[in-house]
Amino acid sequence: MEPLLITEKLTKDFGGVRALDNLDLEVREGLIQSVIGPNGAGKTTLFNVISGVIPATSGVVRFNGEIITGLPPHRISNMGTTRTFQNLQLFCDMTVLENVMVGMHMRSAGGFFSSSFRLPWIVAEERRIRDRSIEWLQLVGLEMESEKIAGSLPFGRQRILELARALATDPRLLMLDEPAAGLNLKETQDLAGLIKRISKLDITILLVEHDMDLVMEVSDHVSVMDQGRKIAEGDPETIRNDEAVLKAYLGEE
Numbered sequence: 001m002e003p004l005l006i007t008e009k010l011t012k013d014f015g016g017v018r019a020l021d022n023l024d025l026e027v028r029e030g031l032i033q034s035v036i037g038p039n040g041a042g043k044t045t046l047f048n049v050i051s052g053v054i055p056a057t058s059g060v061v062r063f064n065g066e067i068i069t070g071l072p073p074h075r076i077s078n079m080g081t082t083r084t085f086q087n088l089q090l091f092c093d094m095t096v097l098e099n100v101m102v103g104m105h106m107r108s109a110g111g112f113f114s115s116s117f118r119l120p121w122i123v124a125e126e127r128r129i130r131d132r133s134i135e136w137l138q139l140v141g142l143e144m145e146s147e148k149i150a151g152s153l154p155f156g157r158q159r160i161l162e163l164a165r166a167l168a169t170d171p172r173l174l175m176l177d178e179p180a181a182g183l184n185l186k187e188t189q190d191l192a193g194l195i196k197r198i199s200k201l202d203i204t205i206l207l208v209e210h211d212m213d214l215v216m217e218v219s220d221h222v223s224v225m226d227q228g229r230k231i232a233e234g235d236p237e238t239i240r241n242d243e244a245v246l247k248a249y250l251g252e253e
């Protein structure tokens, strides 16, 4: 079966900096796949190019068999991709539940704002969105905090909320950019369990993460980037013992 996501010779230049350098990557449906690499390797740029927020310099991204390079971000997300951000992006003044409902509105049937005359329909749709959002909060363990203001939650809970909001778009592919950043050990272990539960919902996961324990625990497959290139890939055990990987992380030979 063709992989859900493919990048072919994907390249991104920022002036003189080649952030992605002829990157070939395949993400197979149903797996938890990780991309690791030192700071500046190009991991976030990869997410930015896949999701269409910045254009590729050259190369192609395919999702579900279709070329998506060059499409606007909302088209790419409507096809079933979503992502979280390395720096939290929440509506801090809104409640936890409202933040998740916003995620769902992004995917709900067109015309939500189209007419104030079809009131019963809108009420029913609003209720459906609310109920479904509560289910997502239950999945991530935030349902008790649903009426709290998002900005008042501890940092670790805000990260989980961002994840719930991403899930509320009902993605086929979920891209997580350093979800464990700033989490303590317990929170990181909980996150590992949550990522595995999400995977069981038939959501393919592409994980960018510096926490190697987390990567090694949850990943089916790991790709290693350095300076925009893929320098190794394989199962977690292979990667753990790979010379090139050790070199990239330790800096010098």
Ligand SMILES: Nc1ncnc2c1ncn2[C@@H]1O[C@H](COP(=O)(O)OP(=O)(O)OP(=O)(O)O)[C@@H](O)[C@H]1O
Residues within 6 Å of the ligand: 014, 017, 018, 019, 037, 038, 039, 040, 041, 042, 043, 044, 045, 046, 086
């Ligand atoms: N918008 C931009 N303009 C110019 N250069 C950029 C831009 N975004 C990224 N870069 C450069 O591209 C390279 C890759 O950056 P990127 O943020 O993708 O790395 P990363 O692997 O996500 O690193 P980190 O682990 O620190 O998050 C870096 O040299 C960075 O400075």
Ligand SMILES: [Mg+2]
Residues within 6 Å of the ligand: 043, 044, 045, 086
């Ligand atoms: Mg990054």
